Amino acid sequence: MPFIPQSLNWPSDHAILLVHGIGNASLGAQGAFPLDTLRNSLGSQSHDAAIYTVNYDFINDWAATKIDFAAAIGVMKKTVCERLGSDDVADALADYIGDVLWPVLSASIRFAVRDALVAQLAQIGVDRTEAALARGHDPLDYKISIVAHSLGCYHTYEALWAIATEPRYQLMPRSDRFTFKSVILMASPVQLIRTVAGAIKAIVPDVATVAALSHELAIPAETHGSKVTPSTSHFISVCGTKDPVGGHLLGDRLPWAFMDLPGQELVVDTQQILNISSRAELGTALRAARTSAGPGVQVSDPHSWTSYIAHHGDLLRGALL
């Protein structure tokens, strides 16, 4: 069954694209997206938004059955372990973090996910034009935002750089006027991937096509002459103080894993409610979350997408609506 991008009628003048990651939405089914939680967080105006979801789990499944990455992933986890300290908990953390690292090892998988995202964004662009013209409005007055989680942040980051720099996608910020109102990355592993994949750069195929590795991290933008047009006016990073994928370990920021783009708006969730105070407790929570993936709220999982969305209703209303 081929991938078909979602096409929606816009109820109003804004749309949101959800890009899933691992852990809290790894089932790949429609129900795995925390749509109800998002609508609750957005409040009464939530039904004005066209909410798209893009699912790339089927591409991950291709890799799992076609290609065995075990050896290379083992090298990457070892790199993570060395930075986290050597104990059992570090192994658990490395397992958890390893889930977001493997796509850099396959150019085919990276390009395939990119194409899925490009196709979906192009469809959103066409839907926007049709919705606006049908109402006698200018499509450029209609707004698109992205909310991504975990590994989805990495794929989003790569896709945004690809469309900002490749004219053939017809989605450049300046040349095609394709910009986003907000791009919200929740628990982004972009810096984590940059560090760990950077340490094994020699075995990463087509490094030049990996935006997270080929140049300094920055908000995706098109450069035209001397003018730089960013993809979005609000690039927002949301992370939690107990979430290692987002670059924190028990309240401490891990500089090698924490995404810190110039110009990004940063929101740090203190995650005190999780009641995690030791490496062992964190390891247990992450192990449990890793083995019980699904859409439900997992209060003990510091990496839960549902929890991030539930805790940041004000931010989401302001940024998306």
Next chain:
Amino acid sequence: MTPVVTGATRAPNATRLTGWLTMRVARATGMVRIMMLAGFAVGATSVNAQPASLPAAHERLLARADSISVGDYCRLAQRVLSNRTVVTALADDSATAKLSAASICDPLLSDFSLRALRGEAPAPLASIARVRTGGYSAVRGTLFDAMDEFRAAVTSPEARAALRQSADNATVMELVRVTETAHSLLVLAARDSALSRLRRYERKLGPTSARLNAPEVVLNYAAQRWVPGFGPRPQSGPSPLELVASYVPTYATIVDDRLQAVSASEFGLRWYMFGERFGAEGLKGLLFPSYWSAGALVVSDRNGALVWPWDGRTRTGAFVSWGAIKIAHVGGRQGEWIVSRQMQIIPFVF
């Protein structure tokens, strides 16, 4: 814009040749019986892809693109560029906008609808007569480039503000309708290119592709990195080529009217067919599979499953596969035909 579909152009010849070979060989040696025994049913695995919804937006867009001609675009561009407030707001972009408008106002193409210009609708007869002397195919691509540049200039925040301030609403909305329709056709084409590449990735990596063993993973990883023609590219998608280096204990042959297993090592190339009708599953997949392969193989003179191919006196030969069905001929005092089905008994091993 149009991706390279190497498999699509090669597939028909490959289909005829391999199909003919398979049938000739099977008839000549009575191998049909073995094929039936080996069981060639192809597993039907579905992919959990995105649920679909009908692209009504697509239909509306095409209908609108049919109703707007290049001449309409030209007249509108000229009207906008006659507005001094807008030209002032365009600043450095005004030269680009004027050059783009000049390209758009090609009298040879003025009767073309935007959709016809994309080649998705018949060209007007009157235009064809003239265009045949005017280089239609070479010009139409650059015309869309010109439309894109014109749109980029007149949709800058400054130009939009100036236009809304100085022009009547009908002109503003007509400009929006025309420029956005032309641009959407390009976005749609970019979307279709991305989807086409994605289908090819599915063909090569998805459920109807051949599973790789660990050495093949390493070999193909190396080939994709260092051998031209093997690696994927962002704009052209996956390469149709894949290296084969596998131990196959599931060949079968008939000796003295008895079915015997044969183990072999294969070395060769697999070619994925990216044409639309290929990559079928189930029985249809026998006719239109995802790939074919060919190469050399090594077989021991001892028949049997799980026999080391270099055990005893080795024999060499050649194999060819059409999808999962494989047939090979190995030398020796008496040449021997053997058949198998592409499968992996132990994942990533053989």
